[in-house]
Amino acid sequence: MSELLGVAVLGVGHMGADHVRRLDQVVSGARVAAVADPDTDRAGRAVAGVDGVSVHAEAVAALDAPGVEAVLIASPGPAHEEALLAAFARGLPVLCEKPLVPESAGALRVVEAEARLGRRLAQVGFMRRYDAEYLRLKSLLDGGRLGRPLMLHCTHRNVSSPPGFTSAMLVNSSVSHEIDAARWLLGQELTAVTVLRPRSSSTAPEGLVDPQFVLFETAGGALVDVEVFVNSGFGYQVGCEAVCEAGTARIGDERALTVTTAGGRHEEVAQDYLVRFAGAYDREVQTWVDATRAGRVTGPSAWDGYAASAVAESGVGALESGARTTVELAPRPALYG
Incomplete structure (x- = not known):
């Protein structure tokens, strides 16, 4: 492996462009060797000022580019x-x-392909496992000081939903983070899901079921x-309370920046995930680079990605049917313990 890990970044939209910046300016031990995006003009803008990067329209061409030793996938889920x-x-x-792959069948094919290799190559970007607050909560729960966890109460709020966001995506895109966080914090698989539908907010686009209340049962x-x-209108908020x-x-x-002036007090609220979880993303990518350079793979596995997709799929079924829906997982390959 070269002195600086050569990384190909696939997809340079909002998330991918931020990872290009992170690899170039924040993370040590790595460099951006290639990028791929169907919009090559956008790809060129994302790497402007970054030396030694080749730009490609096709993902496979970037994988085969000179100097590529690892891959960061930030393209839309169906391309994963x-x-x-x-x-x-x-x-x-x-x-x-x-998601690893949005549909559980495709995610399972990835799991099975990696299992046939007999070694892990993939880590899934569930960045909350690298957030300082989540890490403290995980340590507290694992330490047993509060006794057995009985419930987790979670909130996930966004300023507004992007164009084309569907009711199903509240579960399989937004809540997928809570799915992984719950599995990780509790060390238990999620076995059933029920989705309740309060009346939709007047701020939600026509036809979007927003907000939703999602209830998971664990093994x-x-x-x-x-x-x-996802259309709260005021900010990006993520919270979790463990009841033990x-x-x-x-x-x-x-606590964020608080400004007091003219007889009033104002506290800033983060407006998107790249602000709220900036430190988590930095820690996640740095840990991945360090492990890769050492010949190891750590962090959320392809199995974790598959489990999240399977639970989310059951959640969408529960949303559409209005009924409690069980989660059925394939047998876990030995590679994933």
Whole structure:
């Protein structure tokens, strides 16, 4: 491996362009070797001022570009399966933004392909596992000081939904982060989901079921509820309270800049995930680069990505049917413990 890990970034939209900046300006031990995006003009703008980067319209061409030793996938979810399998065929380590693959069947094909290799190459970008507050909560729960966790109360609010955002995407895009966070915090699989539909906000686009109240059951008997509201209008807020046998713990109240003037007080609220989780993204990518340079793969696995897609798929079914829906997972390959 070269002195600086050569990374191909696939997809340079909002998330991918931020990762290009991160690899170039924040993370140590890596460089952007190639980028791929169907909009090559956008790709060129994303790497303006970054030396030694080749620009491609096709993902596979970027994987085969000189100097590429690892891959960061930030393209839309439907493109992930092909890119992951191509990276596996070349033996390239991958950090893949969530979802691993939107449909559980495709995610399972990725899991099975990696299992056939007999070694892990993929890490899934569930960045909350690298957030300072989530890490403290995980340590507290694992330490047992509060006793067994009984419930998690979660909130997930956005300023507004982007064009084309559907009612199903509140579950399979937004709540997918809570799905992984709950599995990780509790160390339990999610086994059933119910979605309740309060009346939609007047701020939601026509036909969008927003907000939603999502209730998960776990294999260990705990409950996880999520209030997801993607057109709150005021800011990006993520919170989680763990209710345990001997106490509670809550995250998401991190203090921001507070301005006092003219007889009033104003506290800033983050406006999107790149602001709220900036530190988590930095820590996630740095950890991935360090592990890759050391020949290891850590963090959320392809199995975690598959499980999240399967649970989200059941959640969409529950949203559409109005009924409690069970989650059925395939047998876990030995590669994932």
